[in-house]
Amino acid sequence: MRTDRLLKKNKAVRSTVSYKKAEKIGIIFSVEDKPKHDTVKELVRKFEQDGKQVEVLEFLPNNKDNYEFKFNFFSEKDLSLLGHITSPDAINFAEVPFDFLYYLDTTPNPLVLNILARSQAKCRVGCAWEDGLPYFEFMIDSLNGLREMIDSMYKYTTQLK
Numbered sequence: 001m002r003t004d005r006l007l008k009k010n011k012a013v014r015s016t017v018s019y020k021k022a023e024k025i026g027i028i029f030s031v032e033d034k035p036k037h038d039t040v041k042e043l044v045r046k047f048e049q050d051g052k053q054v055e056v057l058e059f060l061p062n063n064k065d066n067y068e069f070k071f072n073f074f075s076e077k078d079l080s081l082l083g084h085i086t087s088p089d090a091i092n093f094a095e096v097p098f099d100f101l102y103y104l105d106t107t108p109n110p111l112v113l114n115i116l117a118r119s120q121a122k123c124r125v126g127c128a129w130e131d132g133l134p135y136f137e138f139m140i141d142s143l144n145g146l147r148e149m150i151d152s153m154y155k156y157t158t159q160l161k
Contacts, residue, residue, distance in 0.1 A: 002083055003110065006117035007134050012097070014137050016123045019158045022099035025052045026121060028112055029104035030059045036146060037067040040104060043150055050158070057093040059112050076111070085114060094118040100125055102153055106142045108132065125153050 025047045029040060040056065047054045056071040066073060078087035085091065094115050101121035103112065108129060116124055116135045126132060127149055128139035140156065142149035 003114045003117045006114065010118060010120075012120045012122075014122060014124075016137060016160060017099050019050075019100075019160045023053055024096065024098045025054045026093065026096060026098035026101040026119075027054065027056045027104060028058070028093070028101065028115060029056075030109045030112060031061060031064045031066065031073075034065075034067055036104075039147060039150060041070070043102075043104075043154065046154060055093065055096060055098075057090060057115070059109055074111075079111075085111065090115055095120055097122065099123065100157055103127070103136070104146070104150060104153075106146055106149060123157075125157060 027040060027044065029036070031037070044054050044056060058066075058071045058073045060066050060073045060075040062076060072089040072093070074085065074087035074090040078085055078090065080086050098121040101116070101119055101124045103116060103124065103126035105112065106127050113135060116126075123137045124135060125138045125140070126136045127142045132139060138157065140149055140152045
């Protein structure tokens with residue numbers, strides 16, 4: 001309910017910019033395992049090699065390891081009794097006007113969707129799923145898993161002119 005209200009209240013200007021002109025890239029994902037963490041690090045390196053400024057936020061579920069503590073994170077502990085996200089890292093991340101914000105989960109996470117709903121990013125990129133349209137300006141099908149989805153996201157957004 002709160003997320004739906006955030007979607008309606010958010011007045012961010014959405015647009016798709018040329019990848020060459022893009023300067024700020026955001027990445028948000030839910031921690032799952034070490035291979036996913038390594039895949040995200042590879043994507044960050046690609047963007048940095050392209051001269052982009054990259055900021056990453058991860059959602060850390062209970063009983064999951066925070067590999068390397070390399071990225072800012074938030075967890076269920078950052079929820080108030082009324083269901084508001086209280087993490088300064090998550091709130092600040094949502095306020096950054098990224099040129100592209102990549103959501104790297106293949107299934108929706110309600111807490112991450114809350115961040116996407118309040119995001120000021122110009123173009124939000126994520127996996128295509130039913131009911132995902134309000135959260136993204138650019139969606140990619142993930143038929144063959146996470147790695148293919150991330151590779152496709154990079155491939156297609158870097159081709160935007």
